[in-house]
Amino acid sequence: MKRRQLIASAASLAPFVVLGQPAFAADKVLTVGAAVFPDTLKPGIGSFASQSLLVQTNEQLVQRDAVGNPQPTLATSWELVEPTTMRFHLRQGVKFTDGVEFTADDVVYTIGYVQDPQNAYGAAARISAVTGATAVDKYTVDIKTKAVFPTLLRAMAEVPILPKHYAEKVGTKGLTDKPMGTGPFIFQEWVPGDHYTLTSNKNYWGGAPKFDKVIIRTIPDGSTRVAALVSGEAQIIEEVPIDLIEQVQASGVAKVDEIATSVGLVLTFDTLIKPFDNPKVREAFDYAIDKPLILKQILKGQGEILDAQLLTKAALGYNPDIKARPFDPAKAKQMLVEAGYDFNTPVPILTQNGKYVSDTDICNAIAGMLNNIGVKATVDAVEGGTFQARANVMKMGALHMIGWYSLGDGDFATVWYTKAGHRTNWYSEDYEKMFTAARSTNDEKERIRLYHEMAALAYKEMPSLFLFGLPSLYGVNKNVTGFGAASDKILHLAKVEFK
Amino acid sequence: MILRYILRRLAFLPLTLLLVALATFVVLRLTGNPVDIFLDINRTPEQVEALTKRLHLDLPIPAQFLIFLRDLLHGDFGESLQFSGSAATVVWERAGATFQLAGTALGLAVVLGVTGGIVCAVWRDRAADAVISSIAVAGQSMPSFWLGMLLIEFFALQLHWLPTSGYGDLAHLVLPAITLATILLPNFVLITRTSLLELMGEQFVVTARSKGFSRGRALLTHILPNAVNPVLSFLGIQIGTLMAGSIITETIYAWPGVGRLLINSIFHRDVPVVEAAVFFIATTIALSNLAVDVLQMLIDPRIRRA
Numbered sequence: 020m021k022r023r024q025l026i027a028s029a030a031s032l033a034p035f036v037v038l039g040q041p042a043f044a045a046d047k048v049l050t051v052g053a054a055v056f057p058d059t060l061k062p063g064i065g066s067f068a069s070q071s072l073l074v075q076t077n078e079q080l081v082q083r084d085a086v087g088n089p090q091p092t093l094a095t096s097w098e099l100v101e102p103t104t105m106r107f108h109l110r111q112g113v114k115f116t117d118g119v120e121f122t123a124d125d126v127v128y129t130i131g132y133v134q135d136p137q138n139a140y141g142a143a144a145r146i147s148a149v150t151g152a153t154a155v156d157k158y159t160v161d162i163k164t165k166a167v168f169p170t171l172l173r174a175m176a177e178v179p180i181l182p183k184h185y186a187e188k189v190g191t192k193g194l195t196d197k198p199m200g201t202g203p204f205i206f207q208e209w210v211p212g213d214h215y216t217l218t219s220n221k222n223y224w225g226g227a228p229k230f231d232k233v234i235i236r237t238i239p240d241g242s243t244r245v246a247a248l249v250s251g252e253a254q255i256i257e258e259v260p261i262d263l264i265e266q267v268q269a270s271g272v273a274k275v276d277e278i279a280t281s282v283g284l285v286l287t288f289d290t291l292i293k294p295f296d297n298p299k300v301r302e303a304f305d306y307a308i309d310k311p312l313i314l315k316q317i318l319k320g321q322g323e324i325l326d327a328q329l330l331t332k333a334a335l336g337y338n339p340d341i342k343a344r345p346f347d348p349a350k351a352k353q354m355l356v357e358a359g360y361d362f363n364t365p366v367p368i369l370t371q372n373g374k375y376v377s378d379t380d381i382c383n384a385i386a387g388m389l390n391n392i393g394v395k396a397t398v399d400a401v402e403g404g405t406f407q408a409r410a411n412v413m414k415m416g417a418l419h420m421i422g423w424y425s426l427g428d429g430d431f432a433t434v435w436y437t438k439a440g441h442r443t444n445w446y447s448e449d450y451e452k453m454f455t456a457a458r459s460t461n462d463e464k465e466r467i468r469l470y471h472e473m474a475a476l477a478y479k480e481m482p483s484l485f486l487f488g489l490p491s492l493y494g495v496n497k498n499v500t501g502f503g504a505a506s507d508k509i510l511h512l513a514k515v516e517f518k
Numbered sequence: 519m520i521l522r523y524i525l526r527r528l529a530f531l532p533l534t535l536l537l538v539a540l541a542t543f544v545v546l547r548l549t550g551n552p553v554d555i556f557l558d559i560n561r562t563p564e565q566v567e568a569l570t571k572r573l574h575l576d577l578p579i580p581a582q583f584l585i586f587l588r589d590l591l592h593g594d595f596g597e598s599l600q601f602s603g604s605a606a607t608v609v610w611e612r613a614g615a616t617f618q619l620a621g622t623a624l625g626l627a628v629v630l631g632v633t634g635g636i637v638c639a640v641w642r643d644r645a646a647d648a649v650i651s652s653i654a655v656a657g658q659s660m661p662s663f664w665l666g667m668l669l670i671e672f673f674a675l676q677l678h679w680l681p682t683s684g685y686g687d688l689a690h691l692v693l694p695a696i697t698l699a700t701i702l703l704p705n706f707v708l709i710t711r712t713s714l715l716e717l718m719g720e721q722f723v724v725t726a727r728s729k730g731f732s733r734g735r736a737l738l739t740h741i742l743p744n745a746v747n748p749v750l751s752f753l754g755i756q757i758g759t760l761m762a763g764s765i766i767t768e769t770i771y772a773w774p775g776v777g778r779l780l781i782n783s784i785f786h787r788d789v790p791v792v793e794a795a796v797f798f799i800a801t802t803i804a805l806s807n808l809a810v811d812v813l814q815m816l817i818d819p820r821i822r823r824a
Contacts, residue, residue, distance in 0.1 A: 058600040058782060136564035139599075144562050192603075211601060212612060212774035212782075213685050238683055238772045240663075246670045246682040403785055404549045411554050 047230040049515060052244045052256035052494075056237030058211055061195040062181060063133060063140030067508045070177070072235060074509060075217055076116075077179035077200030080107055080126065081172060085503045085511075086333050087281055087427030089172050093121065093180055093201065099461060102167050107175075109158040113224045115182045116205045123154035128183035130162065138191065142177035145170070145431075167459050169466060170430045203228050203513035213237060229516045245494060248273050254496040254517055257508070261319050261377055267494050276493045277321055278504040282422040283329045283432065284375055285483040286368065286385070290445040292417055294360055301481040302344075303354035307392050309346040310486060313384050317377050321490035328474040329423060329432045331488035333506065335463075336429025336470025341478050343485070352392040366396040369419035371406050376489050382420055385484075413444055422489060426507060429470035430458060436473075436482055445482035520815055527808050531801075538800040539590060542793050543583055551575070552787035556599055569599075573789060586793075595797070596790035600783070605790035609776060609798050615685060616775035619767065620760050622691060623698035624753075631703045632749060635710020640737070642715060651711070654704035662763060666697045666770035683772040694771040701763040702756050706749065713748040717741045747818050754810035757803050 057069035062077070074082070080094035094107040113121040130152040133140045148164040149171070155161055164171060185199050197206050203225060204217035214236040219228040236253065238244040241260035247253040249270045259267055264275050288295045295301060310324045323332060327344060330337040355362075366389065370382045382398045389396035399416070401409075409415050421442075425432035435442040437454050450473055457469040477483075493504045501514040546552065553569045573596075574582050589596060595605035634654070638647040673693060674682040680689050717723060718741060726736045765777030776795055783791040815821045 058598075058779075058786075058788070061600070064600065136562065136568040139557060139561075139565050139569060141557075143565065147562060210685075210774065211608070212779055213772070236684060236772065237774075239778070240683075240770050240772070242667055243670060243683045243770055243772060246675055247684075250674050250678070250682050252682055252684075402549075404787065407554055408549070408551070411551070 046232050048232045048234060049230050049255070049512065049517065050253045051233065051235045051510060051512070052238040052247050052253040053235050054239065054241070054244065054256075054258035056212070056235075056239070059195060060198050060209060060215075061191075062179065062198075063138060063142060069141075070179075071509045072215055073179050073198065074202065075204040075233070075235075075512065076198045076202045076206055077181065078202045079177070079179050080109075080175045083173075083176050083427065083505070083507050083509070085278060085505050087506045089176055093126075094175075097172065100161065102461060103164045105162050105164075105171055106155070107160045107162065109160065110224065111158050113201050114222065115185070115201055116199055116220055116222075117182075117185065119182065119184055121180070121182075121201050122157050123160045125180050125183045126160045127152045127154050128186065129178060129181045132181055132186070133178055142174065145174040145177055167461055169458065169461050169463075170428055173426065173428050173431075204233060207232070223513065225513060228513050233512055235510070248494040248496065251496070254499050255502055255510075255515075256494040257510075259492040259494045261317070261321065261492070264319055264321070264492070271497075273494050273496045276495045276502070276504040277490050278506050279323055279331055279333060279488050280491045280506045280508065281331050281334055281425040281427050281432075282375070282489040283325055283331055283425065283485065284378075284381070284420065284422045284487045284489055285325070285329060285485050286382075286418045286420050287415070287443055287483040288418060288445065288481075289413075289415055290443075290482065294358070294364065295417055297358055298480050299354055299358040300360055301484075303351045303358065303360070304389065304394075305344045305481060305484050306347045306351035306354065307394070308385055308388050308484065308486075310343060311346065313381055314487065317380050317384060318487065318490070321492060322376075323488040325485035325488055327478045327485050329435075329477070329483070329485060330425055330429055330470070330474065334425045334427050334429060334432070336425075336433070336467055336474070338471040338474040340471070341474055348388075348392050355392070355394070362393045363395060364417075366394055366417045367399045368396060369399045369401065369406070369409070369416050371403055371420075372400040374403065375420075375422040378420055378422075381486070410442070413441070418484070429466070429473075433457075433470065433473055436477065443482055445480070447476060447480065450476055520812065523815065524808070524812060527811070531804055531808075534804050535797065535800060536587075539587070539793070539797060540583070542796045543586055546787070546789055546792060547579065547582075552789045556787045590797075595794040598791045599788045600786060601788075601791070605788075605794040608791055609779065609794040612774060612776045612779045613798065615773060616764060616768075616777060618691065619694055619698060619773055619775060620764050622695040623764075623767075624702070624760060626695055626699035627702035627706050628749075628753065630699070631706020632710050634703075634707040636714065636737075636742075638707065638711040639714035639718065640733075647711075650707060654707040657700050657704040660700065662697050662701055662766050663770055665700055666693070666767065669693045669697060670770075683770070685772070685774050690771075694767050694773050697770065698760070698763050698767040701759060705752065705756070709752045710745065710749055713745045714741060717744050743817075747814050747821075750810055750814050750817070754807045757806040757810075761799050761803060 055068035057064055057072060060072060062073060078092050080092060081089040082092040084090050093110050095110050097105055097107045100106045109123060115121060130149060132138055133143050133146060148166055148168040150163045150165050152160055152162045181194060182199055186194055199206060203220050203223045205220050207218050208216040214234050216232060216234050218232050219230060221227045238247055242263060244256045245259060245263045245267055248256045249272050259275055267273050267275050288301055290296050314320060314324055324343050327341050328338055368382045368386055370378050372379045379400045386396040386398050423432050423435055433454055434440045436445060437451055438446065453469045453473050457466045460466060491504055491506060491508055495502055498518040499515060501516045503511065505511055552573060553566055553575060557565055557569060570576050574585050593606060598605045598608050601608045634650045638650050641647050670682050673680045680692050684690050723736055723740050726740050764775060765781060768775045768778040776798060780795040783795060
């Protein structure tokens with residue numbers, strides 16, 4: 020009944036629809052539906068969503084490939100000239116889209132920009148050991164660090180290069196209002212909260228894109244995003260909601276492109292709260308959770324089960340010798356009884372709602388599984404601000420859920436279990452020592468060995484319940500080729516082709 | 519007379535807005551340190567210090583509030599943390615989209631709602647009344663995110679008449695406006711129907727009819743003019759509902775309005791923008807209510823005298 024009335028009222032407006040057809044002439048336009056849309060193009064705002072827009076115009080020295088390994092971009096090669104100095108050889112003959120040549124001065128300027136606290140640059144901490152950059156010649160830059168800093172190269176993938184001459188002319192506001200770089204696309208229009216339009220850079224050093232324009236539209240609601248893909252309004256959408264995967268696959272118009280991200284979803288214990296100071300209790304909880312079932316039913320088989328360690332399989336430092344504990348509720352219960360566990364202990368599970376894929380659903384399932392062995396677990400879903408406020412004072416309660424990015428390198432994820440990470444109350448002197456040792460050597464083999472040992476220690480100690488490596492799910496029109504889902508959620512559009 | 523009334527009401531406006539400003543300020547300070555939430559998880563101490571200074575969070579709370587008020591008097595909410603530019607400008611840039619959506623929705627709700635209410639009252643207890651009234655009750659209980667999904671499915675995916683979402687020409691406005699209008703529309707039907715039915719039993723209407731006025735003439739000259747005020751006062755109350763509803767509607771349809779801006783800014787604790795957006799919405803509601811009251815005075819001499 021309701022629908023009849025609505026159809027009638029919409030039909031009365033139908034004449035406008037014909038008048039309102041968009042007039043895109045002959046331009047070949049790629050439309051992308053973005054899930055998270057930053058409110059600004061300000062460099063270094065910190066989020067992946069923001070970085071994803073910035074790198075369309077401004078490229079980094081190295082970019083991560085789909086699985087997260089650094090690849091030559093504006094730098095063609097690099098080497099350590101001293102343990103604390105990395106020399107980057109820059110790509111020659113690359114021009115910014117205003118025609119000025121890209122040189123070492125731009126890299127030096129960019130490093131200075133990142134380090135200026137006034138700019139609140141998100142990746143500043145990732146290059147915190149950097150003392151400065153100097154131009155050796157026009158195409159060579161030395162980046163110096165105060166100590167050995169093995170993660171410098173990967174960190175440079177977080178820093179899009181800003182054009183010095185342009186920045187000096189237009190200032191920070193100009194850089195934000197109208198970004199300009201060496202990338203495959205050129206800024207055309209930015210409408211906050213709505214869309215970002217870019218034209219193709221016909222002189223792009225990596226080969227001009229095969230279409231004229233890209234429009235990155237924000238579509239915050241998951242089902243609307245899928246509707247835009249299925250209706251053909253968008254050719255690519257970010258973050259297909261798990262429960263709509265089937266709808267996309269069945270549409271005949273589009274498919275789901277999935278890749279494992281480097282996000283490890285974990286439930287962390289507050290080991291200062293009794294009885295969670297007892298590693299046996301923490302281990303028992305691990306046996307009580309049927310991870311394959313959650314993966315199948317809630318995550319619909321997307322993503323991976325973490326192998327009882329924080330790192331996902333593709334990350335540097337992943338320990339292949341450790342496997343996830345099997346689901347064994349009887350054993351879990353028995354271990355708890357042996358540990359003298361008081362089954363009346365309240366076990367609140369603190370989570371945010373919608374921050375990670377199916378976060379609250381997963382917590383509810385886990386609470387149910389813990390209830391099955393008699394543990395009084397409940398779920399406490401709170402808003403981001405509240406969650407952060409409790410994180411700051413490190414009072415998260417018995418268990419809390421968080422997704423930790425490793426960005427492909429053990430260093431960035433393992434830091435969370437150290438004192439400096441300021442994220443867990445669990446503390447191990449051995450772990451701390453190994454972390455420092457791994458951070459102080461450029462020998463990759465040695466670093467991997469240390470991360471393996473740290474994972475083995477964490478497996479025994481279980482500061483967290485290691486759950487899932489989360490997937491990144493893109494919806495892609497069947498006529499689109501050359502788009503690959505990326506583990507870091509950055510849109511790579513330069514090689515996209517479509518009919 | 520009316521002018522004096524308007525001036526008196528306008529004189530109270532700053533007090534209302536001051537209370538709103540105070541409430542926003544307190545809530546934002548109570549729900550966690552904005553610096554911790556806005557800055558990246560890997561923030562450096564230097565960045566924390568710079569932002570703390572910028573937001574004056576290093577000063578005692580009363581001093582912070584005074585600075586906030588001083589800037590407010592100059593219409594200055596400060597620079598947005600996420601956007602380049604002042605928070606006031608950022609909000610104002612989105613205001614057009616919100617006015618467009620809320621205005622169309624309100625227009626639809628009033629026109630269709632009042633028409634429906636008249637039909638119901640005139641053909642009371644007949645088929646038309648039964649159908650429209652039940653649709654209205656159903657509409658009242660339909661959550662707008664669900665209605666939004668249904669509309670997109672039907673008009674965008676099945677019929678291909680309208681785009682699924684986004685901002686642009688009139689076609690983009692249709693579905694969001696209908697969705698938002700549906701929050702208010704059923705109430706307009708029911709309010710109009712009730713007030714008309716009440717009036718139909720009044721003595722002056724019965725007298726008019728007995729003097730030989732046709733039903734139509736009695737409706738036009740005696741009943742409808744008297745029914746305008748109850749509908750108007752309801753409209754005044756509903757402006758707030760409309761603004762709240764626009765937040766959900768803007769999210770479903772990716773509409774670039776103030777509602778979504780506000781939600782987004784709250785998540786990122788972009789304090790200046792949150793303050794500016796709340797202030798904008800409060801001002802809109804206060805001014806709309808004033809307009810409604812003035813209209814009522816113009817229409818009804820009894821209110822003028824009171």
